Amino acid sequence: MTGELFSPLHLRSGQVLKNRIAKAAMEENMAGDGQLPDEQLLTLYRQWAAGGTGLLITGNVMVHAEALTGPAGVVLDEHAPLEPFTEWAEAGKSGGGAIWMQINHPGRQVASDMPGVVWGPSDIGVSLGKHSSRFGRPTAMTAQQIDDTVTRYAVTAHRAEKAGFDGVEIHAAHGYLLSQFLSPLVNTRNDRWGGSLENRARMLLDIVRAVRAAVSPSFAVAVKLNSADFQRGGFDAEDARQVIEMLEPLGVDLVELSGGSYESPAMTGRSADTRTQAREAYFLDLAEDLVTTSPLPLMLTGGITRRGTAQKVLDSGVAVIGMGTALAVTPDLPDRWRGGREADRRMRPVKWSDKALASAASMAQVRHQMRRLARGSRPRPGTHPAVALVAEQRRRRTALRRYRAWLTESRGAA
Secondary structure, eight states, X not given: OOOOTTSOEEOTTSOXXXXXXXXXXXXXXXXXXXXOOOHHHHHHHHHHHTTTOSEEEOXXXXXXXXXXXXXXXXXXXXXXXSHHHHHHHHHHTTTSOEEEEEEEOOTTOOBTTOOSOOEESSSOOOOOGGGGGGBOOOEEOOHHHHHXXXXXXXXXXXXXXXXXXXXXXXXXXXXXXXXXXXXXXXXXXXXXXXXXXXXXXXXXXXXXXHHHHHXXXXXXXXXXXXXXXXXXXXXXXXXXXXXXXXXXXXXXXXXXXXXXOSSSOGGGTOOSSGGGOXXXXXXXXXXXXXHTTOSSOEEEESSOOSHHHHHHHHXXXXXXXXXXXXXXXXXXXXXXXXXXXXXXXXXXXXXXXXXXXXXXXXXXXXXXXXXXXXXXXXXXXXXXXXXXXXXXXXXXXXXXHHHHHHHHHHHOOO
16 A cells, blocks of 8 residues: 555445545534534635645534534434535645545533533543543433444435535544444443444444445445554554454445544543654554555555655555645645645644643644635634633634524424
């Protein structure tokens, strides 16, 4: 799978990515009225599309209107109108690259002040010490709720294709619902969805099968998977290797490797595990092990900001380079690399000792840059993390009031 950064990649679905650089999913939290994409998101994705990236993966789109990672999350279910999503797909493809929709269910990672449901494989809540009360207490899903959720993923994927997206990425990382089922620390069930890795992976595999059956053969289906949870006794690299092997016969085009969760936020470089302490390519060591046995092309995301690092990742056998923060700060970074230039700005680092708060501030900083891009302004990566976090909390309060009203009025939910 080695190659030059600007060489095309042919996927098993027949789709061809024009280069090996992907904009990885970043949660925008920018839904407009009705939890739908609006002009802000369109402007943001036109900027990325114009920057030379071969693949854009959207921030996570929710498959269940009553289960959102945040009150400004986008929802695509059976009730959502398709026109706003068609416009989003067109914006993402305006530069000649592909756009995939990341589809997700938060499971237990739902804030305690959110309406709707808080589900998990078991009734084990998110453990963040003094911050644990930020999240709701989950109830263990019933068999019917699991089956209904599988169907929701398939419906969202089918409608994403109808709207003009080129593929979907099923989010099974970062401690969200499917990652929770995979984790032996969170999934303590004793039925067909718990115990052995085969059982813990059952929901993910059923979703992949349902999605693949609901879309055309030329539509790409990818999975985002933790290379490890970075928690003692949790999902580890050997588990990841086996799950990738389970995915291969199901028509998956690509597996994106990341790591961590809210409890151990390795995806922001803040886990307690020394394997993510490198300044760039947080998960490269783990990916180098997985790539030797993987029957599927791999994408690596986490801390990549320079062309030399990106080429090093490709040379390891990884097929696609995923970048998030770097593209929020420099949306035309692929074109810069092609011209022999690097980014001239970096995000201000968050060095707070409270890892949970530092992770939240880091994500708020990134979303601050995305909102500036969505307004047509230049990023301002030197913004103080505390300023970004406070501003985000204010916006969140407004979005929460709007989401509560929408959910009650349109879906009849309490």
